[in-house]
Amino acid sequence: MLKTFKYGGVHPAENKLSAGKAIEQLPLPKKAAVLVSQHIGAPSKVVVAKGDTVKVGQVIAQSAGFVSTNIHAPVSGKVLKIDTVTDNSGYKKEAVVINVDGDEWLDEIDRSDTLETSINLDAKEITDKILQSGIVGLGGATFPTHVKLMPPSGMKANILLINGVECEPFLTSDHRLMLEKGEEILMGTQLLMKALKVKKAVIGIERNKPDAIKHLSKLATKHEGISVCPLKVKYPQGGEKQLIKAVTGREVPSGALPISVGAVVNNVGTAFAVYEAVMKNKPLFERIVTVTGKNIEKPSNFRVRIGTPVNELIEAAGGLPEDTARIISGGPMMGKAIPTTDVPVTKGTSGILIISEEAGHRKPVENCIRCGRCVQVCPMGLEPYLLMTLSENKKWGKAETEKVMDCIECGSCSYTCPANRPLLDYIRYGKTSVGQIIRSRK
Amino acid sequence: MNKTLTISPSPHIAQGDSVQKIMYKVIFALSPALIWSFIVFGLPAIFVTATSVLTCLIAEWLIQKFLLRTTPSIKDGSAILTGILLAMNVPGNIPLWIVIIGALVSIGIGKMAFGGLGQNVFNPALTGRVFLLISFPVQMTTWPNVTKTVVDATTEATPLNIIKEGLKNGKPLTELTNQIPDYTDLFFGNLSGSLGEISTILLLLGFGYMLIRKVISWHIPVTVLGTIFVFTGVLWLANPDRFMDPVFHILTGGAMLGAIFMATDMVTSPMTKKGQIIFSIGIGVITVCIRTWGAYPEGISFAILIMNAFTPLINNYIKPKRFGEKQNGKA
Numbered sequence: 001m002l003k004t005f006k007y008g009g010v011h012p013a014e015n016k017l018s019a020g021k022a023i024e025q026l027p028l029p030k031k032a033a034v035l036v037s038q039h040i041g042a043p044s045k046v047v048v049a050k051g052d053t054v055k056v057g058q059v060i061a062q063s064a065g066f067v068s069t070n071i072h073a074p075v076s077g078k079v080l081k082i083d084t085v086t087d088n089s090g091y092k093k094e095a096v097v098i099n100v101d102g103d104e105w106l107d108e109i110d111r112s113d114t115l116e117t118s119i120n121l122d123a124k125e126i127t128d129k130i131l132q133s134g135i136v137g138l139g140g141a142t143f144p145t146h147v148k149l150m151p152p153s154g155m156k157a158n159i160l161l162i163n164g165v166e167c168e169p170f171l172t173s174d175h176r177l178m179l180e181k182g183e184e185i186l187m188g189t190q191l192l193m194k195a196l197k198v199k200k201a202v203i204g205i206e207r208n209k210p211d212a213i214k215h216l217s218k219l220a221t222k223h224e225g226i227s228v229c230p231l232k233v234k235y236p237q238g239g240e241k242q243l244i245k246a247v248t249g250r251e252v253p254s255g256a257l258p259i260s261v262g263a264v265v266n267n268v269g270t271a272f273a274v275y276e277a278v279m280k281n282k283p284l285f286e287r288i289v290t291v292t293g294k295n296i297e298k299p300s301n302f303r304v305r306i307g308t309p310v311n312e313l314i315e316a317a318g319g320l321p322e323d324t325a326r327i328i329s330g331g332p333m334m335g336k337a338i339p340t341t342d343v344p345v346t347k348g349t350s351g352i353l354i355i356s357e358e359a360g361h362r363k364p365v366e367n368c369i370r371c372g373r374c375v376q377v378c379p380m381g382l383e384p385y386l387l388m389t390l391s392e393n394k395k396w397g398k399a400e401t402e403k404v405m406d407c408i409e410c411g412s413c414s415y416t417c418p419a420n421r422p423l424l425d426y427i428r429y430g431k432t433s434v435g436q437i438i439r440s441r442k
Numbered sequence: 443m444n445k446t447l448t449i450s451p452s453p454h455i456a457q458g459d460s461v462q463k464i465m466y467k468v469i470f471a472l473s474p475a476l477i478w479s480f481i482v483f484g485l486p487a488i489f490v491t492a493t494s495v496l497t498c499l500i501a502e503w504l505i506q507k508f509l510l511r512t513t514p515s516i517k518d519g520s521a522i523l524t525g526i527l528l529a530m531n532v533p534g535n536i537p538l539w540i541v542i543i544g545a546l547v548s549i550g551i552g553k554m555a556f557g558g559l560g561q562n563v564f565n566p567a568l569t570g571r572v573f574l575l576i577s578f579p580v581q582m583t584t585w586p587n588v589t590k591t592v593v594d595a596t597t598e599a600t601p602l603n604i605i606k607e608g609l610k611n612g613k614p615l616t617e618l619t620n621q622i623p624d625y626t627d628l629f630f631g632n633l634s635g636s637l638g639e640i641s642t643i644l645l646l647l648g649f650g651y652m653l654i655r656k657v658i659s660w661h662i663p664v665t666v667l668g669t670i671f672v673f674t675g676v677l678w679l680a681n682p683d684r685f686m687d688p689v690f691h692i693l694t695g696g697a698m699l700g701a702i703f704m705a706t707d708m709v710t711s712p713m714t715k716k717g718q719i720i721f722s723i724g725i726g727v728i729t730v731c732i733r734t735w736g737a738y739p740e741g742i743s744f745a746i747l748i749m750n751a752f753t754p755l756i757n758n759y760i761k762p763k764r765f766g767e768k769q770n771g772k773a
Contacts, residue, residue: 012455241765245765251766252766254764254765325447332453332455337448337449338447339447355455363456367558369461369560370560375713375714375762380765381767383713403764406764406765411453412453415453415457418457418463419461419560420456425451428451
């Protein structure tokens with residue numbers, strides 16, 4: 001039987017419209033707005049000033065703590081200003097705005113396509129290189145990768161999981177990357193294995209991508225210790241804890257990190273970025289972004305420089321359809337609805353999804369009929385209906401004992417609710433409030 | 443770009459099911475058995491059903507409009523479903539004024555007094571039915587005769603009644619079994635009883651439909667019927683002269699209707715599968731106890747209502763298995 005996580009899960013229509021579209025390079029923007037906070041953790045510290053000339057790959061903001069990372073110029077040109085720009089959340093955030101002039105890269109970056117296969121660095125050097133290159137989790141969570149490679153003392157990884165599940169409907173950026181950059185992903189996996197000092201790596205891929213499974217399985221025979229694990233198509237198969245459960249059978253305890261069961265998970269996009277950073281000296285300043293939607297003219301996969309405004313991606317995919325109701329950065333289950341198309345692409349932008357009027361609005365909320373579907377689909381074994389009620393009534397103590405903090409915010413409960421109840425909205429509110437209480441105890 | 447974009451937190455897509463769709467799917471699943479009862483009992487059955495549904499709709503609308511002062515939501519189909527279920531739980535020739543009282547109790551006390559759809563503790567249709575059974579015992583247990591070609595005014599006892607009364611009067615079971623329809627008739631619905639209790643196969647058809655459309659899962663109906671079967675089976679094996687066999691028990695009375703359509707009411711049944719199984723075993727055991735040792739020949743309505751009262755308790759103590767609960771990393 002096909003491997004999968006055990007309980008819960010939903011199966012939304014896959015809608016992988018752009019699965020057959022090869023990755024295209026998006027033309028450079030005229031202006032790039034590079035946010036200084038594109039990762040979980042402390043925002044980076046700007047090290048350039050207005051009027052400076054920067055080259056592609058040059059550090060423009062430095063890591064400001066352990067959980068933080070460097071940010072590099074994605075374009076060459078003059079720093080126009082250091083100002084605030086609207087990001088995904090709708091808030092104004094600090095950014096370095098660069099006026100694009102040509103495309104001049106740092107000399108040390110290897111721009112050739114030749115595959116580099118000899119690893120000459122040791123674990124520490126690889127991790128260092130990853131930190132210097134500003135690599136973060138490219139699946140969407142943007143957790144700085146070097147932190148995952150440095151387990152807390154006393155804990156040791158014994159398996160590396162590479163997440164090629166891409167369980168979000170519509171998104172195809174990881175799928176395309178696996179097809180087009182398979183060798184590089186496997187090399188990146190080797191580098192991560194070496195950095196973690198583990199002998200085994202498994203690439204998890206949902207069965208709806210048979211071509212990727214076949215391709216990587218074939219390539220993996222040349223790499224010792226790396227194998228491919230086909231997984232059942234079920235959302236959220238790509239959730240970190242769900243993937244570990246599906247592939248290894250290990251269950252990450254409530255409140256603990258994956259390393260507590262000896263596992264480290266990285267996205268295929270991250271593995272590719274690691275390869276480029278370590279073997280090609282190329283820091284993370286571009287990524288693959290799927291631009292898709294049922295009404296969009298040309299659903300596509302673009303290689304995009306960080307800082308490119310979203311509207312340029314949409315234009316390249318045929319322009320914004322007339323009846324657009326919302327635009328999502330990320331997938332439809334966990335992505336963020338963006339307030340304007342001026343927001344820049346960040347390291348975490350895995351896709352831009354256009355949703356039409358017809359499907360773009362929530363339906364009126366009705367009474368809970370206690371059908372229990374939210375309980376059945378919750379992959380964490382929680383009771384969303386109860387957590388919503390507790391959050392609504394601010395019963396934080398009870399919410400904590402009912403494990404509100406275990407919620408991974410996958411959205412399966414809200415997705416499945418026949419009464420259109422905003423379960424996850426309230427659970428998030430509960431998580432924020434309970435989280436504050438827990439922190440205040442320390 | 444001047445277009446106004448909608449923003450809200452994720453998820454941005456929904457499965458597309460609705461309360462209304464669920465209710466209409468259940469109604470559709472009930473329709474074969476309901477139509478069969480119209481054929482068997484004729485015009486009076488249609489009047490009973492129409493009266494019950496209309497009263498439920500009007501009562502709900504009036505209460506929401508003038509007492510609760512909320513927007514009436516009778517379009518969600520839940521009042522129609524309650525009306526149909528109530529009608530299927532009364533004899534086909536019952537006076538219509540009794541049906542009206544039953545419908546008012548179902549909606550007014552069974553449902554709206556708790557706050558409307560989703561808030562009620564007890565199954566509304568059963569609340570109405572039990573109210574009628576206690577208030578009008580004669581009319582509620584007078585069944586039209588269907589063994590003749592034309593339905594006439596004479597009445598006939600249900601199989602459960604025959605056995606219960608017979609055993610009470612000290613008749614041997616072998617003599618009594620000759621008086622009840624054979625199991626093929628029970629299965630296809632050639633017997634007397636409440637509107638919806640008579641055709642096992644058509645109720646099973648509705649069950650199949652609801653399973654395929656994922657309205658309900660198998661847990662409640664199968665566990666209720668399984669418990670009744672096992673419990674009566676043990677009694678029958680212990681003393682076949684005194685107890686009827688298990689097949690008889692699951693084919694007669696409201697066992698099928700109750701297990702498939704009443705116990706599975708989402709509002710009044712537990713949230714988790716484990717809880718649903720406990721709930722269903724309770725229903726099965728109580729049903730058999732009432733049928734075997736209680737005052738009434740049939741007990742599934744009481745059994746369901748009693749277990750409804752335990753549902754909040756079950757929800758409170760029976761939790762789903764939390765992810766990562768065990769610390770040893772094994773599932």
